[in-house]
Amino acid sequence: MEQGPELVIKAGTAFGSGAHPSTAFSLEWLGVLGPAHAGGRMLDVGCGSGILAIAAAKFHGMQVLACDLQAEAVAQTLRNAERNGVAARIAAVRADGVRHAQIAAKAPYDLIMVNILYDVYLPWLPHLQALLAEGGHLVLSGVLAWQEPALAEACHAAAFTGYTAHGTGEWRACAMTKA
Numbered sequence: 335m336e337q338g339p340e341l342v343i344k345a346g347t348a349f350g351s352g353a354h355p356s357t358a359f360s361l362e363w364l365g366v367l368g369p370a371h372a373g374g375r376m377l378d379v380g381c382g383s384g385i386l387a388i389a390a391a392k393f394h395g396m397q398v399l400a401c402d403l404q405a406e407a408v409a410q411t412l413r414n415a416e417r418n419g420v421a422a423r424i425a426a427v428r429a430d431g432v433r434h435a436q437i438a439a440k441a442p443y444d445l446i447m448v449n450i451l452y453d454v455y456l457p458w459l460p461h462l463q464a465l466l467a468e469g470g471h472l473v474l475s476g477v478l479a480w481q482e483p484a485l486a487e488a489c490h491a492a493a494f495t496g497y498t499a500h501g502t503g504e505w506r507a508c509a510m511t512k513a
Contacts, residue, residue: 377465438465
């Protein structure tokens, strides 16, 4: 069996080895949606080790702004980007949420991936909608199966279309489009 390019990820104290279902499902969505946005711009919210940002840059040629609340996660993302030869395509910033000057300056984004807990990002949906380009995709992960119906309703209320959930067991990742 032929093997494709690999990622070199050292998580350190940052979240994101790819083993957690929320990250694994996000990577699956990136594999589905990434080709449609090849060479475009992506925002990675809750970047942890940078695994999603690095995959987007390495496999889809995207320019990525990664952000995380933890300074160590931002530093680890930049180290991992260097290890993977995509440092020129990834910028990272410490941000408490998505209302940050650097995040706004690089908008609109073709793809936004949010891999943090549902309760944290739910109030951000209107602002995420504003940051996303027309026809762009939003991927939300870190949602438990029992929370997913409420997330679907909130995404519909925020005027996202094409809402689709994916997952097994207790975790889900959801994708939608800005129409």
